[in-house]
Amino acid sequence: MKIWKITSSEKNIVLTISEWIDFLDNIRGQSLIKEWIPFEVFIEGSKKKYKDFPSFLPGAPVINIEAKKKIESFLEGxxxxxxxxxxxxxxxxxxxxxxxxxxxxxxxxAEFSKKGKKTNYKKIYFNKELINTNDKIFKIPEFPSKYCFVSDEFKEFIENSSLHGPDFDLVWDSELDEETELYQQQIYDEYIYSINNSVDLSMSWEEAMNHINQNKAVVSDRWKLKLDQDRNILLGQLNMDLQYDFVSSKYIPPILLDLKWKKA
Structure with missing residues (x-):
């Protein structure tokens, strides 16, 4: 069994809203159909070509009508x-x-804030016995607004349905033995260590922003920043394959403001 995390392709169109809607804070896995009030969204930029899975919120994918027709019965319930x-x-x-x-x-x-609150999983393992074959897409109670996980079946369904937009990052493979997992973690930690101990890690946040505005990328710890073709900031997080998962984000986590950066 493999579990994948859905991320948004850089080729997706990006949806925005005129102002934040408090109701969006309630997307945490509970039913919302009875109280839902549709709101207007706008397409930001015009050079992106994928419209099946537009980029919007990390914990709430958006699809178009063509995608809905194809996956509605597949994800019933x-x-x-x-x-x-x-x-x-x-x-x-x-x-x-x-x-x-x-x-x-x-x-x-797990990763924790200075106040002891769990903020993320540096490496996540699942209990295979608790995931049914029908659990093609799911969230976890720890971070219901942050992640969307899918099975191999969902990934294969999308790939075979001529739909475009979601990228799939492998987060867990039940067939990998513990020794392999530990080795992957070691390589990951060594890579992060090499970045954080680089003599070039000296840019302030303001200097890093000036750098990426010149169409260059910067890195710090597990993060990477660059601009997309519409000059929107792409925030990348290093995964266990030493590749960056990018999302288009207008919100910058405060933790990034205090980091030192270097040229990618």
Whole structure:
């Protein structure tokens, strides 16, 4: 069994809203269909070509009407399709209501804030016995607004359906033995260590922003920043394959402001 995390392709169109809607803070795995009020979204930039899975929120994928027709029956009982308003397209927010408490807390490596709050998983392990064959898409209760996980079956379905937009990052493979996992973690930690101990790691946040505005990239710790073709900031996080998962984000986590950066 393999579990994948959905991320958004850099080729996706990006949806924005005129102002933040408090209701979006409630997308945490519960049903919203009865209280949902559609709101207007806008396409930011025009050079992107993928419209099946537009980039919007990390914990709530958006799909267009063509994608909805193809996956609606496939994900029956696991998601709600919440309509959005756009002048030219029919978009739907994919509200995933299948929340499974399936993380193996004994093996997983969590990250914590200075106040002791769990903020992320540096490495995540799942309890295979708690994931059914019908759990094609799901969230975990620890971070219901942050991650969307899918099975091999979902990944293969999308890849065989001529839909474009989601990227799939492997987060867990039940067939990998513990020795291999530990080796991967060691390589990952050594890579991060080499970045954080580089003599070139000297840019302030302001200097890093000036650098990427020249169409150059910067790195620090597990993060990478660059601009896309529409000059939106792409925030990348290093995965266990030593590749960066990028999302287009107007929100910059405060932790990044205090880091030192270097040229990528």
């Amino acid at each position: 696991k998601v709600e399709f919440l309509s959005l308003i756009h002048e030219n397209y029919s978009f739907f927010l994919l509200n995933i209501t299948n929340v499974i408490d399936c993380v193996d807390q004994n093996k997983s490596i």
